[in-house]
Amino acid sequence: MTVGIWAVLSLFGALPFWLGEPNLRFSAAYFEAVSGATTTGATVIFGLDDLPAGMNLWRGMLNWLGGIGIAFIAMIFLPLMRVYGMQFFRTEGFDTFGKALPRARDIARVYVLLTALCIYAYGLIGMSALDAVVNGAATIATGGFSPSDISFQKYFGAGGYVGTVFMLLGSLPYVRYLQLVRGDARLLWHDEQACAYLRWLGGAVVLVAVWHHFHSGMPWEPAFREAMFNLTSIMSSTGFFSDSFPAWGGFMLIVAFVPGMVGACSGSSAAGLRVFRVQVALVALRAHLA
């Protein structure tokens, strides 16, 4: 059923791209809409800065709706279905189970609050209103549609740090936020999945930054900022990019491949194999070898 919803919604989402300003072919318009609704963030439109504001807003909305849709499905329906090992989450942290509606409302609250915070923060570092709204919606949805061809390059400096923080917030398990609001912060810091996620991501950032520093002589601060922002963008399945990072090549490409496959935490709007699954697989592997 969910398959049908996404495929049909994307069809509807494609209409503006097909009929409107960018004048895309139908296949390209559908690509853009699927990319938005699945929170991928890959685009076939070049010249984003010259698009009408409404069109960029529509892209941001697709990202945002796709993100909240997948958060609902991941937290409410998937644990019920006996697939992908997601039934593991049926008991843990799901004390209000069976009460799908209040849970959905809680998730929606967290999601809206995070988005508002993100938009506000982007406004503070000097984005225009449109850019802040579209980038903010796309960041929390871990979508990655940006209203500019050069993505985050436009705001580099502070934007790198602020963007990293909010991409991380959008890719941690949302259940923990609900528990945080109820006053149980301990559960977030003791979440094995969230810890491993940050540890692995940190490891990749250090590897790439140190390599690039010695390889190309880029000073430490920008090398770390670039590596941090871009690798977070990859691992959280967001897809913003900045500066020359995609052209670093070589070692970076090989290191980046793995976080992109692993992806972020279960129970967020992010995608990929999920940290939880990789962790369990590693534990299982160790248990069988021992």
Place this chain on the structure above:
Amino acid sequence: MAVVLYEERRVENDVLNGLIMFFSGYILILGLLTVPMSLTGVDTVSALFAVWTSLGNVGYGFGPLLARTGTFIDFPQGAIAIITLAMLLGRLGLLAIMVILLPAFWRR
């Protein structure tokens, strides 16, 4: 059979099975889609990373074809269709779609 623990809880066998299914499905599809991708005339690095980026819903572009604009605008039509499919597969979980493709599903 060894006991698998995660966050001090036992991981049951059906959980483990589902997990391994997902893993193998993911990697299999990554490989399987890269083949038609390169047949559309896309170079190897761009093809592999295009499937990687869409299956994982990453949206990040690597490879010679993307270097000019940072977008997928230079990809041929066929490649665009494959990427669209991969994005849907990656987002909605692979099995849900694979189940539909199985003949057994329709016979029931």
